[in-house]
Amino acid sequence: MADLKCNTAGIISPNPFWLASAPPTNTGDQIMRAFDAGWGGAVWKTLGEPIVNVWSRYGSVDINGVKMMGLNNIELITDRPLDVNLKEIYEVKKRYPNHAVIVSLMVESKREAWHEIVKKAEDAGGDGLELNFGCPHGMSERGMGGAVGQVPEYIEQITGWVKEVATVPVLVKLTPNIADIRYAARAAKAGGGDGVSLINTINSIIGLDLDTLAPNPPVNGLGSHGGFCGPAVKPIALNMVSQIGTDPETLGLPISGIGGVSTWRDAAEFIALGSSSVQVCTAVMHYGFRIIEDLVDGLSNYLDEKGMTMDELRGASLPKIRDWKELDLNYKVNARIDQEKCIGCGLCYTACEDGAHQAIFSRRREDGRTFVEVKPDACVGCNLCSLVCPVDGCIDMVEIPTGFDPCSWEQYQSGEGKLAPRPAGH
Amino acid sequence: MSDQPSALATNFADYKPLMDRNAALVEANRCLNCFDAPCIRACPTAIDIPGFIKKIATDNLKGSARKILEANILGASCARVCPTQELCEGACVLHDLHEEPIQIGRLQRYATDRVVLEKKPLFAAAPKNGKRVALVGAGPASLGCAAELAQLGYETVCFEKQAQPGGLNTYGIADYKMDYATALAEIEWVQQMGVEIRCNTEVGKDVSVESLMNDFDAVFLGIGLDGVGPLGIPGEDLDGVRDCLEFIAELKVRPKEEVSLVGKTVVVLGGGNTAIDATTQSARLGAERVYMAYRRDAAAMGAYKHEQELAKKDGAVFVYNAQPVGIEGANGKVTGVKFVKTAVVNGRLEYVDGSEYVLDCDVVLRATGQGKLTGLIAMFDGVETDSKGRVKSAEDGQTTNPKIWTGGDCVSGGKEVVNAVAEGKRAAQSIHAKLGAN
Numbered sequence: 136m137a138d139l140k141c142n143t144a145g146i147i148s149p150n151p152f153w154l155a156s157a158p159p160t161n162t163g164d165q166i167m168r169a170f171d172a173g174w175g176g177a178v179w180k181t182l183g184e185p186i187v188n189v190w191s192r193y194g195s196v197d198i199n200g201v202k203m204m205g206l207n208n209i210e211l212i213t214d215r216p217l218d219v220n221l222k223e224i225y226e227v228k229k230r231y232p233n234h235a236v237i238v239s240l241m242v243e244s245k246r247e248a249w250h251e252i253v254k255k256a257e258d259a260g261g262d263g264l265e266l267n268f269g270c271p272h273g274m275s276e277r278g279m280g281g282a283v284g285q286v287p288e289y290i291e292q293i294t295g296w297v298k299e300v301a302t303v304p305v306l307v308k309l310t311p312n313i314a315d316i317r318y319a320a321r322a323a324k325a326g327g328g329d330g331v332s333l334i335n336t337i338n339s340i341i342g343l344d345l346d347t348l349a350p351n352p353p354v355n356g357l358g359s360h361g362g363f364c365g366p367a368v369k370p371i372a373l374n375m376v377s378q379i380g381t382d383p384e385t386l387g388l389p390i391s392g393i394g395g396v397s398t399w400r401d402a403a404e405f406i407a408l409g410s411s412s413v414q415v416c417t418a419v420m421h422y423g424f425r426i427i428e429d430l431v432d433g434l435s436n437y438l439d440e441k442g443m444t445m446d447e448l449r450g451a452s453l454p455k456i457r458d459w460k461e462l463d464l465n466y467k468v469n470a471r472i473d474q475e476k477c478i479g480c481g482l483c484y485t486a487c488e489d490g491a492h493q494a495i496f497s498r499r500r501e502d503g504r505t506f507v508e509v510k511p512d513a514c515v516g517c518n519l520c521s522l523v524c525p526v527d528g529c530i531d532m533v534e535i536p537t538g539f540d541p542c543s544w545e546q547y548q549s550g551e552g553k554l555a556p557r558p559a560g561h
Numbered sequence: 562m563s564d565q566p567s568a569l570a571t572n573f574a575d576y577k578p579l580m581d582r583n584a585a586l587v588e589a590n591r592c593l594n595c596f597d598a599p600c601i602r603a604c605p606t607a608i609d610i611p612g613f614i615k616k617i618a619t620d621n622l623k624g625s626a627r628k629i630l631e632a633n634i635l636g637a638s639c640a641r642v643c644p645t646q647e648l649c650e651g652a653c654v655l656h657d658l659h660e661e662p663i664q665i666g667r668l669q670r671y672a673t674d675r676v677v678l679e680k681k682p683l684f685a686a687a688p689k690n691g692k693r694v695a696l697v698g699a700g701p702a703s704l705g706c707a708a709e710l711a712q713l714g715y716e717t718v719c720f721e722k723q724a725q726p727g728g729l730n731t732y733g734i735a736d737y738k739m740d741y742a743t744a745l746a747e748i749e750w751v752q753q754m755g756v757e758i759r760c761n762t763e764v765g766k767d768v769s770v771e772s773l774m775n776d777f778d779a780v781f782l783g784i785g786l787d788g789v790g791p792l793g794i795p796g797e798d799l800d801g802v803r804d805c806l807e808f809i810a811e812l813k814v815r816p817k818e819e820v821s822l823v824g825k826t827v828v829v830l831g832g833g834n835t836a837i838d839a840t841t842q843s844a845r846l847g848a849e850r851v852y853m854a855y856r857r858d859a860a861a862m863g864a865y866k867h868e869q870e871l872a873k874k875d876g877a878v879f880v881y882n883a884q885p886v887g888i889e890g891a892n893g894k895v896t897g898v899k900f901v902k903t904a905v906v907n908g909r910l911e912y913v914d915g916s917e918y919v920l921d922c923d924v925v926l927r928a929t930g931q932g933k934l935t936g937l938i939a940m941f942d943g944v945e946t947d948s949k950g951r952v953k954s955a956e957d958g959q960t961t962n963p964k965i966w967t968g969g970d971c972v973s974g975g976k977e978v979v980n981a982v983a984e985g986k987r988a989a990q991s992i993h994a995k996l997g998a999n
Binding site: 526 | 583586587588589590593594595596599654655657658
């Protein structure tokens with residue numbers, strides 16, 4: 136069994152799976168049950184000046200009959216008294232000294248307020264701090280959360296205040312509601328942050344109730360934009376994590392990856408793009424703490440099969456992520472349909488004919504079934520047919536040697552490289 | 562009286578119940594939405610099946626119902642009674658993936674029930690074109706024909722000898738597939754588009770063939786078939802021996818307790834789908850034993866495989882190679898059926914000498930095939946029949962009398978509701994092609 140022990144900016148946890156700061160980490164009781172189930176760490180639901188929540192708080196996107204592909208919330212930070220939370224943090228740390236308890240913080244943008252909350256969180260025994268500069272709803276209207284995270288200067292300044300007194304590692308949680316995440320990450324580093332965690336939720340209106348025409352979730356007939364998370368946001372999160380890992384100015388900055396992590400595969404992707412730990416929320420809200428069993432088991436089996444350690448996996452994909460202009464224009468693939476496996480649904484034909492490059496031929500066979508075949512001269516190797524095909528391994532993208540040396544757009548533009556012939560009209 | 566269904570009534574609960582929204586969405590989204598979908602081609606009414614299913618997936622139930630019902634006006638019935646395993650669902654490409662096919666019948670019910678059973682108008686009669694068409698019978702073929710004609714501007718009148726319209730769709734469907742009230746509710750919905758139905762009106766008795774031929778511009782024969790006649794063996798007049806269609810019709814309209822078979826032994830004679838319905842329903846009425854006796858072997862049995870499985874699940878015992886030769890009785894009541902074993906010798910079914918045996922029973926149900934309404938057909942001048950007594954017609958339903966069209970069981974000899982609706986609709990289009998231009 137692979138060793139999953141994990142160090143995120145100096146915060147040690149028995150495995151890389153942390154509960155994100157959210158409803159699953161609202162109380163000490165929940166966190167202790169999660170640790171018993173096998174979670175490596177937990178980011179306590181954000182502490183601050185106690186707030187009052189609305190009653191109707193979550194809305195979801197169901198896709199093709201599958202529930203909660205995306206979740207949105209208009210819940211604010213903890214609504215429990217600060218001293219209760221601090222007492223519970225102390226209690227949890229006493230009983231689970233080897234698990235990571237990270238305390239998420241959000242107070243008004245005043246140096247004294249931050250100094251005070253940081254000291255309290257450390258006194259309670261937190262192994263690390265996470266500065267919530269991301270929450271896009273409610274708190275941002277009060278000049279906190281996302282309102283800070285959208286201005287790199289504020290990020291740097293407040294991180295600096297925290298680092299003046301903090302003795303434990305400080306992670307800065309970044310908002311994706313920004314044009315370029317790299318500026319926010321650079322600011323966090325410049326302010327002395329020991330690492331970043333991302334992404335926080337994406338600003339969203341999850342949908343409307345077409346009967347009442349009010350947004351979801353409805354609060355007495357009205358609604359507000361909320362924070363979007365869950366499986367649907369993972370690709371956005373992966374890109375932002377990779378941007379920080381490939382930016383020369385933030386290279387090596389420890390990352391706790393967040394955004395739609397539901398399975399060990401998702402976690403492996405975040406780690407391969409440079410995350411040390413990953414944080415999970417929506418999947419737990421959907422299925423409970425018990426999902427940790429397969430997260431740990433699956434990641435461990437994967438590492439064993441690859442013969443890799445956690446350290447070797449971390450960032451392993453980053454060298455393979457390049458600008459488009461560096462990709463090889465002479466690398467050619469064509470779709471190949473395995474007629475033995477084809478069930479004759481014709482989805483590839485429809486998709487290629489209407490949605491791509493008219494490179495699939497279709498006819499009705501004598502037995503009434505649909506027969507499809509790729510027209511090699513027209514196929515641009517776009518992958519669409521293989522993406523829509525419902526049959527495993529029926530459509531493969533096969534490499535076709537062009538006999539030409541690799542040639543990128545940059546090389547082509549500079550006259551260094553020569554292009555292989557393309558399908559007519561392309 | 563309690564509102565709780567009785568134990569026997571519970572046995573007749575829908576065997577393909579209405580899906581709830583989430584189940585329907587999951588199922589609808591399983592549909593691949595095939596190009597040139599084979600399910601459409603397997604449907605006698607060529608419903609755009611992937612089209613209506615994708616509308617379910619978007620909660621566009623009105624649009625979904627319209628797609629179904631414009632192709633098949635009895636789409637709500639067919640959702641329940643079609644042998645989908647043999648038709649659309651049997652053609653689903655998911656079989657090739659060794660997955661369950663899409664539950665097309667249940668999705669069709671999900672889409673159509675709230676339109677049809679709640680009698681929401683979806684199609685209107687066109688302005689009258691002054692032409693009148695008489696339809697003999699008000700079963701699926703006539704309803705398919707009349708609904709189409711009404712939408713084309715024709716005045717349509719169906720003459721039905723029974724107390725209620727619908728033919729076998731009302732009186733002949735196993736109750737766990739569709740109940741009496743549902744069949745009638747659907748017909749009321751069809752009538753909203755201007756189809757007139759005169760019940761208790763037998764052509765040739767209550768209304769003359771001449772008046773039909775004189776008062777209408779065209780006539781459609783949707784007369785179906787006769788009952789299941791006697792086998793011509795001794796003892797058929799004993800109390801307890803009956804036509805299975807009568808039995809099936811009776812339990813449509815009477816409380817199940819009144820027709821209970823608790824403690825009885827039933828022998829059903831026949832090997833077709835109607836024999837299955839008689840068998841399963843006997844079992845569900847509490848019969849202690851139900852035998853389905855067929856004169857040939859299992860491989861030759863005409864009933865669909867899935868129907869045979871259902872009867873076996875209900876506890877029926879299948880007796881093969883059993884030719885009934887006499888019905889035994891005491892005090893005027895049936896006590897058993899005497900069979901002789903059969904065997905195929907040189908391609909011919911022959912009796913095995915000395916192999917007679919008796920199955921003791923209290924009820925015998927004849928399901929050995931319906932007769933033809935030869936007398937009624939003969940009243941229509943120029944309408945010819947084939948050697949089996951079926952009405953002869955062209956591809957478009959026109960008979961050998963150019964003013965008379967036909968469709969349904971009287972032509973096919975006995976097929977599904979969906980076939981009858983399709984044939985009725987096709988005849989309507991032919992009638993319109995011939996009369997509409999004038």
